[in-house]
Amino acid sequence: MKRLTLILITLTISAGMILTFTPFSLAAELSDDDCIKCHTQPPADIAANGGAHKTEVSCMECHEGHPPTVRENIPACNSCHSGKSHYELQNCLSCHNNPHTPLILHLAKDITGPCLTCHQEQGVLLQENKSFHTTMACTACHQEHAQVPPCVNCHEPHSETMVQADCSQCHQAHKPLVVVYNDSTPSKSCGSCHEEALSQLSAGKTKHQALACAACHKDKHKTVPTCQDCHNVPHSAGMMKKFPTCGECHNTAHDLNL
Ligand code: HEC
Ligand code: HEC
Ligand code: HEC
Ligand code: HEC
Ligand code: HEC
Ligand code: HEC
Ligand code: HEC
Ligand code: HEC
Ligand code: HEC
Ligand code: HEC
Ligand code: HEC
Ligand code: HEC
Incomplete structure (x- = not known):
């Protein structure tokens, strides 16, 4: 096989066509195993926290081609994610700020609208039961995704013996005045x-x-x-x-x- 290739190349050179043939031959040889030879961080991130971007897609399914042959090899998220309102948001990388660790999120403290793409119910409760909490951003309380803050971080209990676990006897965070x-x-x-x-x-x-x-x-x-x-x-x-x-x-x- 190798010998055949050599013969082919020699033939090609002699035909004066080397410029079109060589890049094609190199591009064909690039595989996911090669990336780590020159790029250390992305493979390390994916190995540690790649989630579905590790198991469901390869480097080259996202990065089609490579400079200098292909200059733009960064994929748009919506080339694979479409069909839900969440995927219509702007600037995916503002929260998913490393595509190689897609579920490690960076959440600013003033986010509400994007949360409602998945949690409509909580938004409705807050709007239908107006309280000061309605004026707060979701991430003012939920600073990390799926983390629930204790009320007593922000409020004194009603008596010295009352503790956090008691609050839910009477209150729900999204309609605290009811x-x-x-x-x-x-x-x-x-x-x-x-x-x-x-x-x-x-x-x-x-x-x-x-x-x-x-x-x-x-x-x-x-x-x-x-x-x-x-x-x-x-x-x-x-x-x-x-x-x-x-x-x-x-x-x-x-x-x-x-
Ligand atoms: C031989 C070293 C080498 C190998 C192997 C290699 N790259 Fe690269 N890669 C580079 C260099 C150098 C650049 C910068 C090129 C430039 O800016 O023109 C680059 C650029 C990139 C970029 C673009 C970065 C940007 O800012 O636009 C991506 C994405 C990329 N490589 C992914 C890969 C993937 C995926 C693989 C494996 C399939 C891979 N590379 C294999 C050396 C390599
Ligand atoms: C799900 C799609 C996806 C997969 C899978 C993926 N990448 Fe990326 N990669 C991206 C996106 C999007 C960016 C641009 C990030 C940015 O703009 O901050 C990027 C950026 C890069 C860059 C340039 C910036 C940097 O961090 O150095 C390199 C190099 C790179 N990826 C290599 C790889 C390698 C190697 C793999 C496989 C181990 C891989 N990527 C897997 C989507 C992906
Ligand atoms: C080449 C296709 C492709 C691209 C481009 C791509 N993804 Fe994905 N991504 C997938 C697949 C496939 C899955 C697994 C199935 C699913 O959740 O839709 C996935 C899953 C995810 C997950 C869930 C991860 C998990 O472990 O459950 C997140 C978050 C995500 N992608 C965000 C992004 C973001 C943000 C971008 C752009 C920076 C992006 N994806 C670009 C293919 C892609
Ligand atoms: C304001 C922050 C924010 C922005 C912007 C954002 N996401 Fe997300 N995304 C999240 C949160 C929070 C989750 C839930 C994570 C979990 O379940 O652990 C999520 C989950 C996902 C998932 C996995 C679950 C699912 O339902 O598919 C994918 C895929 C995804 N986002 C893609 C995207 C894409 C594509 C964009 C841009 C069009 C984007 N996200 C923009 C915060 C954001
Ligand atoms: C991140 C801080 C924070 C957390 C966590 C928090 N709150 Fe509040 N809450 C506030 C602020 C700020 C106000 C307005 C000022 C005040 O009344 O202290 C408020 C107001 C209230 C009010 C009065 C509402 C109004 O419109 O007058 C009630 C009742 C209340 N909170 C109950 C709770 C309960 C119960 C929990 C837990 C389930 C909780 N809060 C968690 C910050 C927080
Ligand atoms: C004042 C703080 C605060 C604000 C603002 C807030 N939450 Fe919550 N959230 C909580 C607390 C505390 C819980 C735990 C359950 C409880 O005490 O009612 C919770 C529970 C949840 C849950 C778990 C399911 C459930 O309903 O119990 C989701 C999902 C959620 N919040 C989403 C949101 C979204 C989306 C927003 C913005 C529209 C938001 N939260 C605004 C404090 C808050
Ligand atoms: C792409 C869909 C998606 C987005 C966007 C999203 N979430 Fe979630 N969220 C989920 C799913 C799925 C779960 C349940 C699994 C889990 O706990 O991770 C969840 C769980 C939660 C919980 C905990 C529920 C419990 O029972 O303890 C809270 C709180 C929460 N989300 C708040 C938020 C906030 C605040 C935002 C906006 C920054 C947000 N979510 C954005 C999908 C999403
Ligand atoms: C056997 C039934 C019963 C029990 C137990 C009871 N209450 Fe009452 N409460 C009433 C009735 C009936 C009234 C109306 C006034 C009256 O006729 O006594 C009332 C009136 C009140 C009032 C308004 C008038 C006032 O006295 O200030 C408050 C506040 C009140 N109760 C709080 C409490 C608290 C707190 C407890 C527990 C420590 C309690 N009640 C236990 C039946 C009860
Ligand atoms: C955070 C303080 C607080 C707690 C805890 C509290 N209450 Fe009250 N309650 C009030 C206030 C304030 C009023 C209004 C007093 C007024 O109108 O003079 C009130 C009024 C009442 C009234 C009188 C209504 C009327 O028309 O006169 C009753 C009955 C009552 N509370 C019962 C209870 C019961 C039962 C509990 C326990 C499940 C409870 N309260 C817990 C603060 C509280
Ligand atoms: C037995 C019922 C009950 C429990 C338990 C309870 N609350 Fe309340 N809370 C009330 C009532 C009733 C009011 C409304 C009083 C009024 O009408 O002025 C209230 C009002 C509040 C307010 C509004 C401001 C104020 O002080 O009047 C905050 C904040 C609050 N509760 C926080 C908490 C927190 C935090 C916990 C847990 C440590 C808690 N509550 C436990 C019944 C309760
Ligand atoms: C004129 C005074 C008077 C009035 C008005 C009155 N009671 Fe009584 N009630 C008594 C006396 C005295 C007893 C004790 C009788 C006994 O032990 O047989 C009693 C006993 C009771 C008992 C206990 C019965 C038992 O079998 O143990 C109840 C319950 C009661 N009353 C409820 C009421 C209610 C409800 C009202 C209003 C509708 C009311 N009472 C009005 C005088 C009164
Ligand atoms: C929520 C129900 C409820 C309400 C409201 C209520 N009671 Fe009672 N009451 C009871 C119960 C239960 C008993 C005990 C009955 C038994 O064990 O036989 C009782 C017992 C009594 C007794 C007998 C006490 C004893 O020690 O023998 C009297 C008298 C009485 N009630 C009067 C009243 C009066 C007057 C009111 C209004 C001011 C009232 N009750 C409101 C439930 C209630």
Whole structure:
């Protein structure tokens, strides 16, 4: 084979056609294994963190041709990635700043729109439930992709005993002013702001004492039940006509008078 090539080259030289033949012959010999001989960083990056750019594409599928024969051998991302709104963004390399490590992202602190190309739901929640958080960029909180910040990085808890894990009893980050909770929310948490209600209720000796705040003030902050919601009217109509409100005899729910 080698000998055949030599003969061919000799023939070509003698035919005076060397200028067109030589570059073709070299280009054909360049393979992915050669790149590392002259370029160390890209192969090292791909080996370490290439992800799908290591397993699904080769150097030469992206870099078609090589200088000086081919001057422009840097591919456009959208030559392979198209068909999703995410791929319509400008300046892919501003976030994916090294194509040889495509999932190591560099995220500026003021990004919102591009996140919505994949996370529409969170954008909708923030817009439909206006709060100060709506005015913040996604990456003001999520400084790295998929990382979730603790609330207490930016806020004091409502009391000294309250910790980060408690916040989600009542709040969701994307609609922080909509305070909702379930029956198992400890009364202590409500007591951070309603000290009097908590101390009154705990001091009592009635069966209400065993009930959590959230068992009576159900689901949503500022819900106030009536006594009748749970007890109907356990007394005679005659008595109720004379003393129309429960509180006339029983004082308040937190401080029952028996
Ligand atoms: C013999 C050394 C050598 C080999 C082997 C080699 N390159 Fe290069 N490469 C160079 C040099 C030198 C340049 C700079 C050329 C220039 O600027 O005109 C370059 C330029 C490039 C560029 C363009 C960089 C830019 O800024 O535009 C890319 C991409 C590239 N090489 C990729 C590859 C790939 C992929 C391979 C393997 C298939 C490879 N090279 C193999 C020496 C080599
Ligand atoms: C998925 C496509 C893709 C693959 C696969 C890929 N590259 Fe690149 N490469 C690019 C892009 C895009 C740039 C331009 C980066 C920039 O502008 O910052 C680039 C830049 C380069 C450069 C010039 C800048 C530099 O970092 O030195 C070289 C050399 C290079 N690649 C070599 C390689 C080699 C060698 C391989 C295989 C081990 C490879 N590339 C695999 C897309 C790719
Ligand atoms: C030659 C084709 C080609 C080019 C050019 C190319 N990619 Fe890819 N890329 C792929 C393939 C194939 C995959 C794997 C399948 C998929 O996710 O679409 C991939 C996957 C990715 C992934 C996911 C990686 C992973 O491990 O899951 C990212 C991020 C990415 N590409 C970004 C880019 C960016 C940014 C550019 C431009 C700098 C680019 N690609 C250019 C072919 C390419
Ligand atoms: C504002 C930052 C940003 C820009 C700009 C950006 N991306 Fe992304 N990209 C991301 C983030 C964040 C992910 C999610 C990464 C993950 O899942 O780990 C991602 C994921 C990807 C993926 C893999 C997942 C998928 O759905 O395919 C590909 C491919 C990709 N981007 C290609 C591109 C291309 C092509 C461009 C330019 C047209 C681009 N990206 C521009 C931030 C960006
Ligand atoms: C990166 C910082 C940051 C993080 C993390 C953060 N916030 Fe905020 N939040 C703010 C800023 C800034 C404001 C406006 C000033 C203020 O009220 O302290 C705010 C306001 C609020 C408000 C009042 C909203 C309004 O419109 O009045 C609530 C409630 C709130 N945050 C709850 C939370 C909860 C709960 C978490 C965790 C799930 C959280 N925040 C995480 C920065 C942050
Ligand atoms: C004030 C800080 C803050 C802002 C601004 C913020 N997030 Fe979040 N995000 C969080 C916290 C904290 C969580 C954890 C869940 C929770 O507490 O509700 C979270 C959870 C998520 C999740 C996981 C799924 C889920 O909904 O729980 C995604 C995805 C997400 N955020 C995307 C976004 C996007 C996209 C934006 C911008 C449109 C954004 N976030 C704005 C703090 C924030
Ligand atoms: C190309 C699509 C894509 C883009 C763009 C994207 N994400 Fe994601 N994101 C994902 C996927 C897929 C996951 C789930 C897998 C994972 O955890 O990496 C995720 C997960 C998350 C999570 C964690 C969810 C959890 O349950 O813990 C947060 C927070 C998040 N993204 C925020 C963002 C923010 C902020 C941006 C804008 C800078 C963004 N994402 C851009 C695809 C994307
Ligand atoms: C038991 C329920 C509950 C828990 C647990 C809770 N909050 Fe609140 N939070 C509220 C209520 C209710 C308000 C609204 C008070 C109002 O209407 O003024 C509020 C308001 C806020 C505000 C707005 C400013 C302020 O102080 O009034 C911030 C910020 C906040 N919470 C952060 C947090 C953080 C951080 C945590 C976790 C450490 C947390 N919350 C845990 C119920 C709770
Ligand atoms: C961050 C402090 C805070 C926390 C925590 C908190 N609240 Fe409140 N709550 C308030 C404020 C402020 C008001 C409004 C007071 C006013 O209007 O005089 C209020 C009002 C109320 C009201 C009265 C509504 C009305 O119409 O009079 C009820 C009932 C209530 N809270 C129950 C609860 C319950 C139950 C919890 C625990 C799940 C809780 N609160 C946790 C701050 C808080
Ligand atoms: C969310 C439901 C709920 C509401 C609202 C409620 N209660 Fe009760 N109450 C209970 C339960 C549960 C008991 C215990 C019943 C038992 O164990 O037999 C109870 C017990 C009582 C008792 C008997 C106490 C004892 O120790 O024997 C009185 C009296 C009473 N409630 C009066 C009231 C009055 C007055 C109101 C309004 C101010 C009220 N309740 C509101 C649920 C409620
Ligand atoms: C047995 C049911 C019940 C329990 C348990 C209960 N409440 Fe109430 N709460 C009521 C009722 C009913 C009212 C309306 C006033 C009345 O008739 O007593 C009320 C009124 C309130 C009010 C507004 C009026 C005021 O007194 O300031 C607040 C705030 C409140 N409760 C907070 C709490 C907190 C915090 C807890 C837990 C420590 C709690 N409640 C436990 C039934 C209950
Ligand atoms: C005129 C005073 C008076 C009024 C008004 C009144 N109660 Fe009573 N209630 C009492 C007395 C006294 C008892 C204790 C009777 C007993 O032990 O048989 C009692 C007992 C109860 C009990 C406990 C019953 C049991 O079986 O243990 C409940 C629950 C109760 N009341 C709820 C209410 C509710 C709800 C209202 C308003 C609709 C109300 N009461 C109005 C005087 C009153």
